[in-house]
Amino acid sequence: MDVFKADVAIIGAGGAGLRAAIAVTESDPTLTVALISKVYPMRSHTVAAEGGAAGVVQSHDSLEHHFHDTVAGGDWLCEQDVVDYFVAHCTEELVQMEHWGCPWSRKPDGHINVRAFGGMKIERTWFAADKSGFHMLHTLFQTSLKYPSIKRFDEHFCVDLVVEDGRVQGAVTIGIASGEFTLIEAKSVIVATGGAARVFRENTNGGIVTGDGMALAYRHGVPLRDMEFVQYHPTCMPGTGLLFTEACRGEGGFLLNKDGYRYLQDYGLGPALPTPVNKAMELGPRDRLSQAFWYEQQKGRTIEGPQGSVVHLDLRHLGEKKLRERLPLIYELAEEFLGVDPALTPIPVRPAAHYTMGGILVDGKCAAPLPGLYAAGECSSVGIHGANRLGSNSLVELCVFGKVAGEEAAKFSRTVAPGNSSTLQQQAELAQQRATNVVRKGKGTERISSLRREMAESMERGCGIYRMGDEMQRTCDKLTELRQRFMNVNVEDKSRVFNTEWLLAIELGYQLDVAQAMAVSALHRRESRGAHQRLDGYTERDDVNFLKHSLVTYAGENTPNISYGAVKITHSQPAVRAYGAAGEKADAAEAAGKIA
Amino acid sequence: MNTSERMITMEVLRYRPEQDETPFFQQFLVPFTDDMSVLQGLQYIKDELEGSLSFRWSCRMAICGSCGMMINGVPKLACHTFLRDTYPNTLRVEALAHFPIERDLVIVMxxxxxxxxxxxxxxxxxxxxxxxxxxxxxxxxxxxxxxxxxxxxxxxxxxxxxxxxxxxxxxxxxxxxxxxxxxxxxxxxxxxxxxxxxxxxxxxxxxxxxxxxxxxxxxxxxxxxxxxxxxxxxxxxxxxxxxxxxxxxxx
Structure with missing residues (x-):
């Protein structure tokens, strides 16, 4: 087996992984970084983010506002000290992106422009048309090419972490083109592999978003935190789940039911004014909007389409010129995938699974409980999203915490001696055997695609926008069954060169573990909070019993264990999450209270 | 838009360097609806008919750049090209021209x-x-x-x-x-x-x-x-x- 010796290994080369790689090398150019990605970095799913990245710039805005929007948006399940650090570093990181060449949209005077986004009190979303993630990813990737100490392992698929002597010391990869294994020795490892919403049937995610890093850390005993919180994005393409950015509503788009009525006013988000009001109506938070869709569907006020019920995203009043300038990708998606000209016809949309709020448990320095292991981005749970992420917080999270992870992993790597190569090699060979067994063992009988489909349908049924105890239990049972059947999965393709069937099987194994972590965490949370909403007697938030993070721990073939951890509350006590007119009233009352 | 299911023939270039001397075409009969892309056709083949067919893809929305292929002889993104536009003719898919083929529809980049x-x-x-x-x-x-x-x-x-x-x-x-x-x-x-x-x-x-x-x-x-x-x-x-x-x- 080939061996590569790095100081820091990074698994995943999307926004967080690339930012981390640059941070390592800028903090110490003598350190060697192994940047491992199962795709070429510019294919990473950061590329598909559309709307933008939050950072306070306007004089009437403040860090305190950004903090409060984030914590209330997360239904008080955020780590408030970490949110404090986050909001204080967002703008600086977005300026850094600007210096590196990100083509942010501008105001006439040449300064950065910002747009409104859901759940944000004041406009603070930096954007590059509606291709913000694409531009951030390409800017980071192209900038990373400046640094000779970043050694890329493109199209290298990670099959395991190497843990020895109580700390992580490397990773084992398959070079996809050759099918050959490589042991990458490292003194510290950063996981930056993104989310896992592909475990749901209808989702916005790219095919590569299969929770690999979450599963790898989890299998080595690192708890996954708050996995029950999965965000449904309210405006997605029926069938494929492709995303129509929240910026559509930030720019003034309406959501209409079958009667052409802006139904959100019936769900505590009104009044319905003709121009966008921050934190009201269409600019409410995503969990509330997806839930309102569900109720409209129950009431028979949605529109029946070939791919299920839809509502209309109406952008007609914005006019073609503004749409082409501000939302060019959305225009193209609507025209080419749906045959709809959004300047003339409303776009049919429905919610789809979009974002994994939970992830690998890390502290505010991105360090996991396993020494030497760090995580950043959607795969991690650093504590800023709580029970519901606000749009435009995650792109900037990649930068803020990618940098922290890089600097911390660099620091750690200088404190430890290189591992014992022969022990690491033995470990790596075991990992190779396990990965190879998926193909080499006798002929299995279970189709990859059937297992995947059954998983995704069961997750949608049990862990969708609204949840019931008995349905969640059925999903848990189903996942137990599927994990059992997975042992007998069939991989026809026995070749080495670019064997994607083999990789799909390994990814399915990751997905099943992560799906089970989500479902079991959901079943045990007997309250409703943020994106976790129950209809079976636990319809309210329960701060007495559940103002807690869930922690799910891997238990091999058995059902994982659930425990709970404290939530760090510094200066925002849980209150009612109010939006629309009610929100304004609550803000006014709070301000009056402060004056009194 | 027609939402009923029809059948299209997809003719796909295969090349597995460990076993094939030269590239060859393999035909598949694929059920499709009007909203299905060439990529979805290939995914159907991989899931249901021929698990060993390899191709790159990810975002499905023409922004990640993974799924470039020759489709009926023209370089296109598979996620962004629709089966309905070729039907009832046979749709031909090959690896991108001018690059060495790694395997099937995957080129060396x-x-x-x-x-x-x-x-x-x-x-x-x-x-x-x-x-x-x-x-x-x-x-x-x-x-x-x-x-x-x-x-x-x-x-x-x-x-x-x-x-x-x-x-x-x-x-x-x-x-x-x-x-x-x-x-x-x-x-x-x-x-x-x-x-x-x-x-x-x-x-x-x-x-x-x-x-x-x-x-x-x-x-x-x-x-x-x-x-x-x-x-x-x-x-x-x-x-x-x-x-x-x-x-x-x-x-």
Whole structure:
């Protein structure tokens, strides 16, 4: 087996992984970084983010506002000290992106422009048309090419972490083109592999978003935190789940039911004014909007389409010129995938699974409980999203915490001696055997695609926008069954060169573990909070019993264990999450209270 | 839009280097609805008919750049091309032209990656700006100058379209040239002098014979042909200015 010796290994080369790689090398150019990605970095799913990245710039805005929007948006399940650090570093990181060449949209005077986004009190979303993630990813990737100490392992698929002597010391990869294994020795490892919403049937995610890093850390005993919180994005393409950015509503788009009525006013988000009001109506938070869709569907006020019920995203009043300038990708998606000209016809949309709020448990320095292991981005749970992420917080999270992870992993790597190569090699060979067994063992009988489909349908049924105890239990049972059947999965393709069937099987194994972590965490949370909403007697938030993070721990073939951890509350006590007119009233009352 | 299910024949190039002497075509009968892309057709084949078929894909929305292929002989993104447009004819899918085939529909991308690295695709500032100084000012008109060239998704359709690249893969090619142009035109950048040697090198812009097919196939309207031709002018100017200015002509 080939061996590569790095100081820091990074698994995943999307926004967080690339930012981390640059941070390592800028903090110490003598350190060697192994940047491992199962795709070429510019294919990473950061590329598909559309709307933008939050950072306070306007004089009437403040860090305190950004903090409060984030914590209330997360239904008080955020780590408030970490949110404090986050909001204080967002703008600086977005300026850094600007210096590196990100083509942010501008105001006439040449300064950065910002747009409104859901759940944000004041406009603070930096954007590059509606291709913000694409531009951030390409800017980071192209900038990373400046640094000779970043050694890329493109199209290298990670099959395991190497843990020895109580700390992580490397990773084992398959070079996809050759099918050959490589042991990458490292003194510290950063996981930056993104989310896992592909475990749901209808989702916005790219095919590569299969929770690999979450599963790898989890299998080595690192708890996954708050996995029950999965965000449904309210405006997605029926069938494929492709995303129509929240910026559509930030720019003034309406959501209409079958009667052409802006139904959100019936769900505590009104009044319905003709121009966008921050934190009201269409600019409410995503969990509330997806839930309102569900109720409209129950009431028979949605529109029946070939791919299920839809509502209309109406952008007609914005006019073609503004749409082409501000939302060019959305225009193209609507025209080419749906045959709809959004300047003339409303776009049919429905919610789809979009974002994994939970992830690998890390502290505010991105360090996991396993020494030497760090995580950043959607795969991690650093504590800023709580029970519901606000749009435009995650792109900037990649930068803020990618940098922290890089600097911390660099620091750690200088404190430890290189591992014992022969022990690491033995470990790596075991990992190779396990990965190879998926193909080499006798002929299995279970189709990859059937297992995947059954998983995704069961997750949608049990862990969708609204949840019931008995349905969640059925999903848990189903996942137990599927994990059992997975042992007998069939991989026809026995070749080495670019064997994607083999990789799909390994990814399915990751997905099943992560799906089970989500479902079991959901079943045990007997309250409703943020994106976790129950209809079976636990319809309210329960701060007495559940103002807690869930922690799910891997238990091999058995059902994982659930425990709970404290939530760090510094200066925002849980209150009612109010939006629309009610929100304004609550803000006014709070301000009056402060004056009194 | 017709939502009923029909059957289309997909003829897919196969090549598994460990067992096939030469590439060959394999036919599959695929059920489809009007909203299905070629990518979804290939996914159906992989899931239900032939698990060993390999191809790259991810985002499904024409932004990650993974699924470039020859579809009925034309370089296209599979996620962005619909089966309905070929039906009732047979749809033919092959790996992107002008690149070595790794396997089936997967090409070897090393050449493009090396070119991308060689062009210094990052801001080179004369005097680096401190974060505390805030952002560079850049007017919408200045942004407009390069924005289109920054939209390249590296899907390589333009390389598959370029007859010159097909003849001589040393030619830097349309995509990388568009990115050279993207940085040279950025008001924050002072690196054009470092990039120009590549532009007028033997492998540079003068290889282009102005066919313009690269711009036609570009799914993001980057118009690399335009970038190449502006660079021809720049390169020529640069060449002559070298005789009259002591340090050559930068920007």
């Amino acid at each position: 090393d050449d493009f990656m090396a070119k991308l690295e060689s062009i210094r695709p990052y801001i080179i500032a004369d005097t680096p700006r401190a974060l505390s100084e805030g952002e560079y000012l850049q007017t919408p008109a200045q942004l407009d100058l390069y924005e289109q060239f920054s939209s390249c998704i590296n899907c390589l359709l333009c390389y598959a379209a370029c007859p010159q690249y097909g003849l001589n893969s040393k030619f830097i090619g349309p995509g990388a040239m568009a990115l050279v142009h993207r940085y040279n035109l950025d008001s924050r950048d002072s690196g054009s002098a470092q990039r120009m040697p590549l532009v007028h090198a033997e492998e540079g812009v003068f290889n282009c014979t102005a066919v313009g097919y690269c711009s036609q196939v570009c799914p993001k309207k980057v118009d690399p042909a335009n970038a190449v031709n502006i660079n021809k002018t720049e390169s020529a100017k640069d060449y002559f200015l070298r005789f009259v200015t002591p340090k050559g002509a930068g920007k």
